[in-house]
Amino acid sequence: MKTLPYSLAFTLVASTLLAGCDNPKTPTQSTGTKTTATKTVDAGKPVAGGEVSWGITTEPVCFDPHRSGQQNSFIVIRNYVDSLIGKQADGSFAPWLAKSWNVSPDGLNYTFVLRDDVTFTDGTPFDAAAVKANLDYIKDPKNTALAVTFLEYYDRTEVVSPHEVKIVLARPDSAMLESLSSVKLGFLSPKTLTSGADLCAGGPGLVGTGPFIFQNYQRGQSARFVKNANYKWGPGYARNKGAPYLDAVTYRFIPEYAVRAGALSSGQVDLIEGVQPSDIPLFKDAEGFQYLVGPSAETSFTLNINYTHGVGTDVRVRQALRDGFDVDAVVKSLYLGTVPRAWSNIGPDNPAYNKALVGTWGNNIAKANALLDEAGWTSRDDQGYRTKDGQRLRIEVGFPQPYVRDNRDLLIQSIQAAVKKNIGFDLDLRITTGGDWAKTRADGSWHIYPNTLNPSDSALSLRDVLGSTGFYSGVREKTDPIIVGLIDKARATSDLAARQPILDRIQQRAVDQAYIVPLFAPSYQIAAKSSLHDLSFEAQLDSPSNLYDAWLSSGTVSQAK
């Protein structure tokens, strides 16, 4: 392993990521290493001042935390939105706007004691009534807030006292703490909620309690945030305990990889998110720059095989597809070793990841061919594909165009070529529309759907992929009762330690039955000038967050903008 000059800790980060699959560390260790990485690199006392300009890949289409479903929008939204509690890399929770909390033994009542010194940036105090106003707002279907999916079992919020609030559920929900740590259930000023203005549009009208204040939004160009000088209520895991160090942060929307990289290398921005493999050498180990890779805790990029109709109903066909190619090889050749291949659809840095799956499946072409022979796909057509009763062995992969990114379509194409050659399987990639996916999902007629999900509690992620209300909502009567039962049980088990064996069993069964073929564990990359310190990732978002902890070396503050 090549040694990186920055620090030993940094080397460890890289080795964890590069060697992730061969030499899996426990999630706690690996994420722990990452956290120390930034600390060790950035020895020195933070200084206040300066402005940072950050080139990001995606302009949020909606700036409302409750309504947005776009993963990359949350990097920006986190500037002005705080949560009750913060999720840490090891899966535990840290205080944030709530000082302490308590879950009743029956899992129905969640009581939070709130900090009493928090105000929204419009001056409104943050109190129990504000918590209630936000949760009730999200729960009301008439507000069409997508975050409502986190409040499936939410019944009501009771204001116990100005700074104590009780959230009452109709059924126990083990996902509740993680959901409350999500930016989607973060808090906007009650005045903002009732203002009647549409909050998707962004701008200074969006008021939260966060470390930065939304100053101005220029569509198609930039969004600018200024420091909230009163802020002292950051999450427990933050290094900073007071106001943010930076005076302002400007996000610039630069969708092209090469252009973002050029903007950073020529000093026109201080920080970029999204670095393509071929640009990494520009920043990694390069004089004046730093390169960081985030955790991969949320869903891995996975082929979900619909097992309720067509050839997908035959477990032998699904298993043949799962084992009929070398996941390692296709992922490495496309991503040049920057991302690890996946073993489960839950990411390797997630505490809920089933580590026992590592090395248990895939790349067994002889067995895959035997399975297909056994299933009766014995003849071949003139193009070399297997056939049975004159039908070609073919499954369609419907990939909605809006979700195609990071060369994921090319990845599927290389799998397509591999399974054709190895086992005579026609994996037919079709780039479709969001509407096409919505339609086939509604009637259950989709075949293979490749996807990753927004971060959420693992039980919810598994529900969305494999449960009866997720991708299978159109055909819920045909779903596997074992897996659906396990998912329901996991949701009902509020003790997170007792829940883990259930989550392990769900992942195990999904892979054994080849309901899923996990491909790779995506992660966020950031590159920055080396004068910018204490950059980090948020465990719940699984991505970069706001720049609350970040600061500029004193010599560079004046020239930063």
Next chain:
Amino acid sequence: MWRAVLTRILSSLMVIWLSVSAAFVALHSLPGNIADVLAGDVEYPGLREAIAAEWGLDKSLPEQYLDFLGRLIEGNLGTSYIMRMPVSDILASQLWPTVQLALSAGALAIVLSIGITLLTAGRSLRLRKVASLFELVCTSTPVFWIGILLLMLFSFQLRLFPVAGAQGWRSLVLPAVTLALPTVGLLSQVLRESMEKVLEQPFITTLRSRGLSETRLRSGHVLRHGLLPIITLGGWLIGGLLGGAVITEKVFGRPGLGTVTLNAITSQDVPVVLAVVLLAAAIYVSISTLLDIVYLFIDPRLRHS
């Protein structure tokens, strides 16, 4: 005369109405229920119904169409499903950067191609060969690639111009050049060919025999004749510039209609797409009307017929 003008206006409105209606039908024939698309992967009892009610998607298609036409007559373009803002506000904030880019690129393209043609038409073979090679490279290189190359040289290396955004003239230079080059390639090819044809005409010999200087001959007489095919290409030119602006805006991270349109189409944001179609149809119709008038100025023969 007035009758002709009236017919012209009515047929323009007809074109606009037909294109918007066609777009409406096309958008609604795409697979998938729009409420499902808007809900994305979120499954929640009552959510889809609420979304459908919020946007009037629970009504029948003919009703939705009539609602849409009714709003249009009132001058209301509706609200974006995704951005949840009045479409007119979105267009108003994004139109100017695109127009600015397209106009400066268009002007640059015309000036450059006229310059190239005046210098090369009917001149030495070597000069013409160099020019046609340049033109061929310009027309066959993707806008995207030209943009990246210009950025690498002038922004990342020489640091003369900013990489992205739309602040001040400096940020307009590279995108305008990027967008202009392919147009320059095509325009100067067409222009040179037509000028060379004119140069072979007998009246040129007459003019030369009267002792007119080559420069005055070319700029005063030949150019005027040679320009006619360019005017015919005017509609294409506008279309190319607006279309190319989409890609240019993306490469340079500039605000503009391009990104908005692209996102609206992929997310089936019907009101925004319809408004963009309406706008594009209106621009085409007005440009072609305008060009018909410009013909009259350039070619006196048309004034009398």
